[in-house]
Amino acid sequence: MKRYADWMQQLVEALSRLPGIGKRSAERIVFYLLKSKKDEVLELSSLIRSVKENVFFCEICHNFADSKICYICSDPARDHGLICVVEDPKDVISIEKTGSFVGIYHVLLGALSALEGVGPEDIRIHDLVQRIKKDRVREVILATNPNTEGETTALYLSKLLRPLKVKVSRIARGIPVGSHIEYTDQATLSRALEDRLPV
């Protein structure tokens, strides 16, 4: 005896492949879709299709974009002399959410990793150097993750960019705002002490 009709089986399986969605949530979503307005459901369907058909990488920064140049790189109000280097498009969103960065981005689409065999040629490092040489870039902020791969990538980039006479900085590592010293891990606490600033 089968649990679902075939059409339901297929949609539940497709939905439960998405991150954070199990069989149970997929079922709830199917019933929600069945009871929703047709327009709304067709819109969702076409937005999903469109994302795959129209969204590629920005030719300048390699963030996701639905045109050749992403909305950030094509915004004249932003500071094009300030580039924030991140590993992944997700990081762009996190930084944009702070609302406190006015420059533009460069997405490496990865990080150097000896373990996983990712070298400088495998991520968008060459393009970054070209951008800095070509455009009038004043400062590069290295916002790769504060883990082994991210630190390695930041170190590699800082050495690589030194001859280009551009200011290179690294985002601060320290105890997160709102956290407790008591519960902070030792590596973070050591770094916070080391990078202390005058008040």
Add this chain to the structure above:
Amino acid sequence: MKRYADWMQQLVEALSRLPGIGKRSAERIVFYLLKSKKDEVLELSSLIRSVKENVFFCEICHNFADSKICYICSDPARDHGLICVVEDPKDVISIEKTGSFVGIYHVLLGALSALEGVGPEDIRIHDLVQRIKKDRVREVILATNPNTEGETTALYLSKLLRPLKVKVSRIARGIPVGSHIEYTDQATLSRALEDRLPV
């Protein structure tokens, strides 16, 4: 400054309308879609569209179906003399998952509710009576929810069906399998004592 590109904004909004999906999970899903194989994403898009375009109610039992008659009603291997009456298509799935019901269903698409003004004409009661009169139905199991509306509906149906000379039963209410008497609510425990069975 906007957090997302427009295309991302739209898809995040559409996804976070689904039950159990917040902004954060919607973002994760968008990135998952961007990184997935095109075929897989287009399949999901077309399954969502198809559910809205092709799935309606079964003409016999009012369960969801992608043809005039649902896969349960059209299965000759099932016992068509045994009808299980439920409130919602979701309940059909729950009962199907037990694998222990061999009959067919009747989905009322609601329950009687004085508070919400749902009367016998508003749910599929008339159709049930017609089915019982027309087909050779031996037994009707009332599997409406064990709450006020469900009990009211079951009581109403049991009176309505009495003249039809069909066996009418109600699913057992009692303490759930695997639970503890200590933590069982009083209404359930009272019912379990009242409906005790000889061993």
